[in-house]
Amino acid sequence: MTKTIPKIRAHPTENDLADFLSGSLPKERRDQVESHIAGCDECLAATVAAYESAGPSGKKAAFKNKVGKYMKRLNIYLVLAGLSFALSFFTHRYFIQLLVATLLLGIKWIVDAKSTKMLVMIYEAWKHGGEKEASRVLERLEQPQNFQRKF
Amino acid sequence: MEKGRFEDDATLIRSCVERDHSAWDFFVKKYSNHILISIVFRLRKYGIHLKVEDLKEIEQDTLSLLWEGSKLAEIRNPESLRYWLAIISGNTAVQYMRRQKRLDRLAAKSLSETIGGTEMADMLPSSVLTPAQELERSELSEKIEKALESLPDKEKLALKLSLLYGKKYEEISGIMAMPPGTVSSYIKRAKKRLRKKLQQFSGF
Numbered sequence: 037m038t039k040t041i042p043k044i045r046a047h048p049t050e051n052d053l054a055d056f057l058s059g060s061l062p063k064e065r066r067d068q069v070e071s072h073i074a075g076c077d078e079c080l081a082a083t084v085a086a087y088e089s090a091g092p093s094g095k096k097a098a099f100k101n102k103v104g105k106y107m108k109r110l111n112i113y114l115v116l117a118g119l120s121f122a123l124s125f126f127t128h129r130y131f132i133q134l135l136v137a138t139l140l141l142g143i144k145w146i147v148d149a150k151s152t153k154m155l156v157m158i159y160e161a162w163k164h165g166g167e168k169e170a171s172r173v174l175e176r177l178e179q180p181q182n183f184q185r186k187f
Numbered sequence: 188m189e190k191g192r193f194e195d196d197a198t199l200i201r202s203c204v205e206r207d208h209s210a211w212d213f214f215v216k217k218y219s220n221h222i223l224i225s226i227v228f229r230l231r232k233y234g235i236h237l238k239v240e241d242l243k244e245i246e247q248d249t250l251s252l253l254w255e256g257s258k259l260a261e262i263r264n265p266e267s268l269r270y271w272l273a274i275i276s277g278n279t280a281v282q283y284m285r286r287q288k289r290l291d292r293l294a295a296k297s298l299s300e301t302i303g304g305t306e307m308a309d310m311l312p313s314s315v316l317t318p319a320q321e322l323e324r325s326e327l328s329e330k331i332e333k334a335l336e337s338l339p340d341k342e343k344l345a346l347k348l349s350l351l352y353g354k355k356y357e358e359i360s361g362i363m364a365m366p367p368g369t370v371s372s373y374i375k376r377a378k379k380r381l382r383k384k385l386q387q388f389s390g391f
Contacts, residue, residue: 050278051263054271059364060264067340070363074344075336081295084352085229086273087362089221157239164238172240 047079048072057087113148117141197265203253204260211254221269222249222276229277232295235284249279298351299332334384342377349374 048056048069055061056069073079117138124134146152162170193199193213202210226245230237237245252275253259262271335343341363348354348362356374360367 050271050274051261051267053274054262054267055264057270057362058264058267060266066364070344071340074340074347077295077297080344080347080351081232082229082274082277083362084348084354085232085277086225086270087358089225089228090269090273091358091361161238 047076053079053083053086057083057090111145113141113145117145195265196268200259200262200265200268204257215250218272219246219250221272222246225273225276226280228273229280230284233281233284241283245276245280245283248283249276252279296351297332298347299328299335301351330385330388331381334381334388337384338377338380342373342380345370345373346377346381 052061052065052069053073056066056073061069073083120134120137120141124131124138127134158170161172193202193210199210199214199217203214223242223246226242226249227237258275262268264271335346338346345359345363348359349356354362356367356370359370363370
C-alpha cells in the first residue's frame, strides 16, 4: 500500500508540537505533524498533556491556583466565619443556621491552614516511606526557599 | 522588580537568553506553577502519581535545563511558550522517570491494547486465562491495530483523542483546529470504517 502524504519517521521537534497546538504551524508541516501523532502514541501523549496543561482547561487550573493564593492571604474562610457569626445576632430567624455555617467555615479554615497541610504532608510521607522519608520532608519544609535561590 | 519590563513573553525570553538574572527570576515566578502542572499532567498519561519530592526535583531539572542548559534559546515562537514549556517539562519528567528506572515499561496508552483488552487481561491473575485465550486476546489487539492503521490520519487522531483520552468534541476541535461538527463526523466515520474492517478480518 502506498500513502500519498509522506510520513515523518522522526519525532516532531518540541517547537513543532508547540506550534501545532498554538495553531501557528504552516499547513503542510501541520499535516505532517498531525499524521505523525496519529500513529505515534508517545508523541500523542506529549501533545495531549501539553494541551491539557497549557490549553483552556490548564489556564483555568492555573487561574484557580492564582486566585487560591490570593484567597489564602485574605483568609477568606476566617472572614466568612466571622461574618456569619456577626450576622447570627441580627437575623433571629436564621440564628442556628448561621451558627452552623460559622462552625463549618471555621473547620474549613483550620483544615486549609498551612500547618495542617504540613502535617498531612508529613503523615503521607511517613505512610509511604517510613520515618526516613518523613524526616526528609520535614527538613525540606524548614528551608522552603532552597530551589529558587539556586538560579 | 518592575513588572512592566517583562510584560510580553518575547521580551522576557530574549532577556533570559541574554542572561539577565532579574528576567530569569521573573520567569521562574511566572511559570514555575505552569511547569509543575505540566509535569503532573504528562506523567498522569503513564498512570504515574508523583511524590512531592520527585515533582520538585523534576521541576529543578527543567529549570536548570532552561537556564543552565540554555534550552530557552531554542524556542522558535514566543507565542507558543506555554505549550513549548509544557512539552519540555513533560519530556524532562519522562527522562527523569526512565533514569530512575522506576518504570520498566514506560509506554503511552495505545488504542488497540485498550480496546483489545490486554490491559484488562493484565489485571487478572495469569491463571485465569488459558494460553489459548491469551493468544486470542493478543490476536484481537493485533487485528485492531491493523484496522486502525488503515484509517485516514485525521480520523485516526480524532478517534484516539476521543476513545483513548476521553476528550470531548470541543477539546478535540481545539487540538485539531477544526469545528466540532467536523470532529463528530470524523469520529462517526472512523467508527464505521473500523467496524467494517474488523468484520472483514474476522470473516463475518
